[in-house]
Amino acid sequence: MKSSLVISITSFFTNYLPNIVGYSENTVKSYRDTFVLLFKFADEHHLCPRGRIVIDIFNKENILQFLEWLETDRNASVSTRNQRLAALKSFSKYASSNLIEYINTFQQILDIKLKKGTSKTVDYLTVDAVSLLLKQPTSDTHDGIRDLALLSLLYESGCRVQEIIDIQFGNISLKKPATITVIGKGRKVRIIPISSNVAAIISAYTAKYKITGSQQFLFTNKHGEPLTRSGVSYILQKNTDIAKKQHPELFGPKIHPHVLRHSKAMHLLESGVNLIYIRDFLGHSSVTTTEIYAKSNPEIKRKFLEEAAFNIDGIVNKFSDKEKQTLLDWLKKNI
Incomplete structure (x- = not known):
């Protein structure tokens, strides 16, 4: 039987993002990629039994390490790091209403601040x-x-x-x-x-x-x-x-x-x-x-x-x- 966490993740992607908040297919795919990377990170760092999704993955310290891993190991920009965090925050907000027993865990993720980076210039043609x-x-x-x-x-x-x-x-x-x-x-x-x-x-x-x-x-x-x-x-x-x-x-x-x-x-x-x-x-x-x-x-x-x-x-x-x-x-x- 699937755990309540897995069910919530499934519902988040199949119903909440496309139907409730009306996100585009590309945005949903971007959020999906964030979770794929997070679970890859969890496997590599032995944060959970291989192939399993457990609440320990969403520990605040693990998420902070994941964000640093994106920058250091995968050469992600600050902007990309913040986009990944935004996806995790979106899920945490959703999960806080559906997984009451884990509300403190997800609230800690919501408290993580975006990282400031250098300002991007806007490219345009004359x-x-x-x-x-x-x-x-x-x-x-x-x-x-x-x-x-x-x-x-x-x-x-x-x-x-x-x-x-x-x-x-x-x-x-x-x-x-x-x-x-x-x-x-x-x-x-x-x-x-x-x-x-x-x-x-x-x-x-x-x-x-x-x-x-x-x-x-x-x-x-x-x-x-x-x-x-x-x-x-x-x-x-x-x-x-x-x-x-x-x-x-x-x-x-x-x-x-x-x-x-x-x-x-x-x-x-x-x-x-x-x-x-x-x-x-x-x-x-x-x-x-x-x-x-x-x-x-x-x-x-x-x-x-x-x-x-x-x-x-x-x-x-x-x-x-x-x-x-x-x-x-x-x-x-x-x-």
Whole structure:
């Protein structure tokens, strides 16, 4: 018979995370990886009989040693260490309500503080860099039109990589005003306006690839399967490498898909869009009267976003260093 601890762990992953708090599949997998690593650590350090899960594993001192092991033995960053601790705290909060006899054990885990690390800088591309990047895919080839559609939409929408991967043809409306519907973290749905230029690229791409079914994934590999994160990264890096040969000063040493999300946020700010609308656009809005107003009145959000729609040949307005730093600080904290 399974122990109450094992039953709680199973319920935590199969019901609580996906159904009660609505965490995404990727977040659930990240939490799962934390537990896999914890049990690996417990086996290696003989904290429990091999292959068994016992409450002793969750002793505060063991958890602290586990966190140090992540950094020293597995070369994890402070950020990764804190993410693993966040997963354990989430379970401890859940277990405190379901395993009353162990409430003191889990409360001690909840009392563990996050470790402070050096501040991360936010990577983003200038307007010139994005413009050059989007000129690299050749739209007259099969792969080229797909790459152009992917990179254009990734930047235009400010979507997370997984949100782009999950987009199906039925999530797109190419009639004016064009929009895409995405499901973000916490399964929150948001409707994002896209420019007529990007809508035309998507239209040409779907016509060339004969994408017509509402449940067809928008971006697929040569096997007809949805693109993976590594697939998206490969396409971005491939085109970045070409652009970098022309103007190496525009690109940093490492480019990843999230850079386009950061870049979109920065360019919206440069164009005069208020942070409230940027936060709503990215799917990280807080509960304030103004943001609720923006959400409940799509035309207001559309007005600001369409006025700031990226124009490859356009001129970007100047913005203050203080405004720029405000967004950078917010991005580091929330994205």
